[in-house]
Structures are given as structure tokens and as C-alpha cells.
Amino acid sequence: MTLFASFKRLLPLLAAIALLAAPATAQQPSSVNPTASSVKEKQLLDALKPGSTDTLSGRTTIQDPRAGNLIQPAGMEFRAFHQVTLPMIGKYAILGMLAVLALFYLLRGRIRIEGGLSDRTIVRFGGFDRFAHWTTATSFLTLALSGLNLVFGKSLLLPVIGAEAFASVTQLGKFVHNYVSFAFALGITLMFLTWVKDNFPSSLDIRWALQGGGLIGSKHPPADRFNGGQKLIFWATVLGGIALSVSGYIMMFRPIEVGVSGFQLATIVHSVTGLILFAVIVAHIYIGTLGMEGAFDAMGRGEVDLNWAKEHHGLWVDKVALKRPQDISGGRATVPAE
Numbered sequence: 001m002t003l004f005a006s007f008k009r010l011l012p013l014l015a016a017i018a019l020l021a022a023p024a025t026a027q028q029p030s031s032v033n034p035t036a037s038s039v040k041e042k043q044l045l046d047a048l049k050p051g052s053t054d055t056l057s058g059r060t061t062i063q064d065p066r067a068g069n070l071i072q073p074a075g076m077e078f079r080a081f082h083q084v085t086l087p088m089i090g091k092y093a094i095l096g097m098l099a100v101l102a103l104f105y106l107l108r109g110r111i112r113i114e115g116g117l118s119d120r121t122i123v124r125f126g127g128f129d130r131f132a133h134w135t136t137a138t139s140f141l142t143l144a145l146s147g148l149n150l151v152f153g154k155s156l157l158l159p160v161i162g163a164e165a166f167a168s169v170t171q172l173g174k175f176v177h178n179y180v181s182f183a184f185a186l187g188i189t190l191m192f193l194t195w196v197k198d199n200f201p202s203s204l205d206i207r208w209a210l211q212g213g214g215l216i217g218s219k220h221p222p223a224d225r226f227n228g229g230q231k232l233i234f235w236a237t238v239l240g241g242i243a244l245s246v247s248g249y250i251m252m253f254r255p256i257e258v259g260v261s262g263f264q265l266a267t268i269v270h271s272v273t274g275l276i277l278f279a280v281i282v283a284h285i286y287i288g289t290l291g292m293e294g295a296f297d298a299m300g301r302g303e304v305d306l307n308w309a310k311e312h313h314g315l316w317v318d319k320v321a322l323k324r325p326q327d328i329s330g331g332r333a334t335v336p337a338e
Contacts, residue, residue: 078264086271090151093279101286104215111215111292115307122309122320124298132194133299136187136237142180143244144278146173151271181248188241191234198225199234204315214312225316233284240277244270 125133149157149170158166204221205228208214211221213229221227226234247270255263288295294308309317 075260075264078267081268082271086275087151087155089272090148090275093275094282097279097282101283101291105286105291108215110290113293113305113308114311117294117305118307120306121297121303122306122317123302124304124309125302127302128190129194130299130302132187132190135183136191136241139180139184139187140241140277140281143177143184144274144281146177147271147274148278149173151275178252181245181252184241185245188238188245192238195226195234196238199231201231204228205231220311220314222315223313224319225313227312229287233280236277236280240273240280243273244277247273 150173153166153170157169161169202224204223208221208223208228211219213227214220247266250258250266251263251270258266288299294305297304297308306317
């Protein structure tokens, strides 16, 4: 009887709760359509069509509203660029340059010192010049190898070493690429500050170009410390290096601020500039090693044969001779470069 009496006391409370809950229950529909407010399949298919500019967005609790994007047509275009267009650009640029250099070597052969090696040398580049050059060169080649893996690795390296090894190599390459980029930026800065005064265009460069830069025929057009071709390499490296550094650091440090489209643009600039600059540097390496006798000594040990210097940079040698004629009049000349 005591339990029943307690239950009777609770009946008014239970009735009140039922009355309060009734309006909320009455608001619920008798049947629920799970697709009533969702994105229709036709919308998805239309957004996937080539050339579509409609971005489909949903709702998200994340503060960044861009996280709600379901389909971004520009992302599909970017994927096609990265998987198809970019490798094609790389193949044409690099293989095309190698083909041109191979043909040039077969037709022209190695450019020899016409007067032969002398018993005298002249200092072409000092220690600081070579430090700036080799810092830039070694860091760029390291960056190029890790970058080329991102472009061609899946088709060339992955089938050879397998998925697991490829993933490890690519991950390591990413870390190396990020950290070595600072050395590259430093090298570009040092090169610019050191050599910009000698790399402004002049009328001599036009004459150098009209005579084929000494690469065609046996005549060597007059040149100062840097000829027209070296100036082109300098500005391609400096401007290309700036583009690579800026776009790379945007991807590393500011991907959220620039947004998806800005990040994609930075990636395109970075990758295309890197491939073209790599092709240019391949030509530079060829001329500085196999293509021209005595050229490597300039950056290898800092001194070049005096006959080589007179043939390729006669005006520069004359300036040095006017300042210190006794150093190149006989014996071993050790004239410091300007």
C-alpha cells in the first residue's frame, strides 16, 4: 500500500511532463526525407563537367567556411595540370635542352683555346665569389632532384623501388627541399649583391649575340668580365630564384592566407619556373665543363689560363693589365679579379 500511495503522488508530475513534451513532439514530421535539403546528384554531376565554374558548398562547424566546399572545379583543373601538363612541360624543356646540347657537341665539338694553354694564369674569381656560386649551385641541384621526384617520381622511380621505398624517399626529399631552400635563397642574394654591377646589359652584348657568342665559328666577340650569355644566365638565375623562393615560402608559411586558388597559383609558378630554370642550368653546366676548354677552372680553382681569358674576356683582361701590367707581363700572373 505504501508503494502504491507513492506512485499516486507521482502521477500529477508525470502528467505535467507529458503535457510539456507534447508540443515538441507534435512539431516532428511523421516521415523524414533524408535528401530533402542535401545536394542533389544532378548538381554534383554538373559540377564535375569540364569547364564548370560552380563550387558546391555544404555546412560545417569549422570556423573556416572554405572547409565546407564539396567540389571546387579549379581543383580538378589543377590536378590535370599537375598530372599531365607539368610533366609534359618538364619533358620538353629538359629533353629538348639535352638534345640541343648533344647536337651542338656533335657539330661543334669542344670549344678549344685557339692559342693553346700558356704558362700564365689570371685570377678570375676570388674565394667569396666561388662560395656564393657553389652555395647556389649545390643547393639548387639538391632542390631540383627532390622537386623532379614530385613531377616524374610516380612514373619513373615508383615502379623501380616500390611504393614503400618511394614514400620514404619522397618524404625525406620534402624535408630536404624545405630546409635546403634557405641556403639557395642565401646564395641567390650573395650572387646578386656581388655580381649585379657587372651584369647590366650593354651594347657589347648585342655584338656578342650577333657573332654567336663565339660558339659559332672561330671568332670571339669582345667581352668584359661577363659576356652576353653569362649575363643571361645571371638574370635567369636571380629572377628565377626569386620566383622560386617567394612561391615556395608562400606554400610553406602562408597557404591559409592566400587561399586555395592562391596556393594553386604559387604551386604552378614554383614548378614551371623550376623546370625551365633547371633546363637553363643544364646548358650552363655543359658550357662550364665539357663544352669549353678551361672554363671550369674559373669556378674550380679561381684561376684561368691567360690565353683563355684574352679570347673570351679580352676587355676585362685589358682593364686588369692597365692596373697591374707587371702581373701579366711574364711568369705566372696572379692578378685578383675586380
